[in-house]
Amino acid sequence: MTEDKDARWMLVFGAWLVAACATLGALFMGEVMGFTPCVLCWYQRIFMFPLVFVLAAGLFPFDTKVFRYALPLGLVGLLVAGFHLLLVAGVVPEAMTPCRQGLPCATVQVEWFGFVTIPLLSFFAFLVVNALLLTAYFKTSK
Amino acid sequence: MKQKNMFMAAAVLLIAAFIAGAFFYKNQKAEQAAQLAAQNQVALVRPDAPSFGDPDAPVHIVEFFDPACGTCREFYPLVKALMDANPGKIRMSMRYAPFHPGSDTVVKALEAARKQGQFKQALEALFVAQNGWVKNHTAQADLIWPYLDPLGLDMVRLKNDMNSPEIATMITRDLADAKTMNVTMTPEFFVNGKPLPSFGFEQLKALVDEALAKATTK
Numbered sequence: 001m002t003e004d005k006d007a008r009w010m011l012v013f014g015a016w017l018v019a020a021c022a023t024l025g026a027l028f029m030g031e032v033m034g035f036t037p038c039v040l041c042w043y044q045r046i047f048m049f050p051l052v053f054v055l056a057a058g059l060f061p062f063d064t065k066v067f068r069y070a071l072p073l074g075l076v077g078l079l080v081a082g083f084h085l086l087l088v089a090g091v092v093p094e095a096m097t098p099c100r101q102g103l104p105c106a107t108v109q110v111e112w113f114g115f116v117t118i119p120l121l122s123f124f125a126f127l128v129v130n131a132l133l134l135t136a137y138f139k140t141s142k
Numbered sequence: 143m144k145q146k147n148m149f150m151a152a153a154v155l156l157i158a159a160f161i162a163g164a165f166f167y168k169n170q171k172a173e174q175a176a177q178l179a180a181q182n183q184v185a186l187v188r189p190d191a192p193s194f195g196d197p198d199a200p201v202h203i204v205e206f207f208d209p210a211c212g213t214c215r216e217f218y219p220l221v222k223a224l225m226d227a228n229p230g231k232i233r234m235s236m237r238y239a240p241f242h243p244g245s246d247t248v249v250k251a252l253e254a255a256r257k258q259g260q261f262k263q264a265l266e267a268l269f270v271a272q273n274g275w276v277k278n279h280t281a282q283a284d285l286i287w288p289y290l291d292p293l294g295l296d297m298v299r300l301k302n303d304m305n306s307p308e309i310a311t312m313i314t315r316d317l318a319d320a321k322t323m324n325v326t327m328t329p330e331f332f333v334n335g336k337p338l339p340s341f342g343f344e345q346l347k348a349l350v351d352e353a354l355a356k357a358t359t360k
Contacts, residue, residue, distance in 0.1 A: 009145060017152055024160045032164045034326075059149060 004139065009062050011136035015070070015129045016055035022125035023052050029118065040084045044122050047077030051129060067137045074130045081123035088119050168340065175337040178324055183335055185319040190312070191235045192252075192261050195225055199233035200357030201334060201350060206320050208328040209252060210242035210281040215269040217329050220343050224350060231354060236265075238316040239328050242276070246313055247283035247304070253312065254303035255295055263293050 026045055029035045037045065051073050058066025179186060186204055203221065207214040225232045240246040248268065255264035267289050268275070275285035287297070303309070323330070323337075331338055333349040 013145070013149065013152075016149075020153070020156055024156055028160060028163060028167075032167055056149070060146065062145075 008136045008139050011132045015132040018125055018128045019051040023049050043080045047073045067133050078126040081126045084119040085123050172339045179337050182322050185322040193235040195233040196230045199231055201232045201353040203234045204332040206237045206239040206325045206330040208240050208245050209248045209268050210245040210276045211328045214329040215272050239320045242281050244281035248281050250304040250309050253309045254300045257303050260293050
């Protein structure tokens with residue numbers, strides 16, 4: 001029983017770790033490297049940053065219901081990140097998006113190793129956070 | 143307990159990595175900026191740029207500025223005081239970087255005032271009145287006239303000169319030079335060709351003091 005709880009704790013801790021890395025990474029690119037976040041990036045930040053605190057609060061003491069508060073953030077963040085990816089890929093035309101002013105969201109500011117863009121990193125981070133939380137969630141309901 | 147330690151260790155590690163990364167990145171950037179400046183002295187020092195102080199002064203400050211920029215306004219008296227404290231030792235050149243919308247028209251007015259020998263007066267008048275003609279980070283060129291009026295400029299000539307292709311070319315060139323020097327924010331200072339390691343008046347003063355010390359030992 002406690003072993004199972006420990007395993008779930010580790011999953012949530014993993015999700016927190018990913019969220020913390022993503023948050024610090026976004027802050028590094030925005031504040032240190034001086035990139036201007038586009039509108040969609042801001043929405044992804046809105047859903048990623050609080051996860052660091054919500055998940056941390058759920059870890060001590062371990063709250064098995066933390067998913068109820070974290071998953072809505074994670075899932076909506078994933079949707080925004082997915083939309084952003086489609087936009088950068090050109091599947092969704094730019095005119096349909098709310099980014100007509102300021103920095104266009106389809107602009108690619110960073111391309112590491114030829115394919116790693118900031119929206120891809122964001123999408124991947126949301127994906128991992130959700131996967132870990134969902135795994136922990138289904139372990140609970142068993 | 144084990145979990146708490148793990149969490150704390152991870153948190154401390156992440157924050158340390160962030161700070162170390164930021165430090166490393168800033169250092170690298172400063173080095174790159176110094177190299178860039180060293181390679182592009184032509185784009186930095188243009189003989190026709192408006193300048194104050196003794197042309198043969200040993201210390202030459204080049205400032206990229208925007209008349210609509212609030213920090214440029216605040217730095218102006220500070221730099222002036224620095225020059226006054228070291229008479230004949232510091233020369234200051236002003237380069238245009240009108241990044242605010244509408245600011246290029248104000249720069250044109252400054253250049254036109256310069257043709258009548260009133261660059262400094264016009265610049266100071268516009269800086270003092272900045273809040274009167276910069277609204278929502280946009281320069282409203284039609285609001286500058288009342289502030290230029292007391293200078294006794296020939297306004298008809300000034301407005302004519304503002305349309306001269308010569309001035310437009312100069313602004314385009316200055317903006318291109320700003321791009322070459324990787325100036326993306328104003329004000330940006332270079333002291334004897336060297337960029338500030340990081341932004342701030344203390345950093346500027348330190349660089350000027352260093353250049354002054356070098357000049358006196360020579």
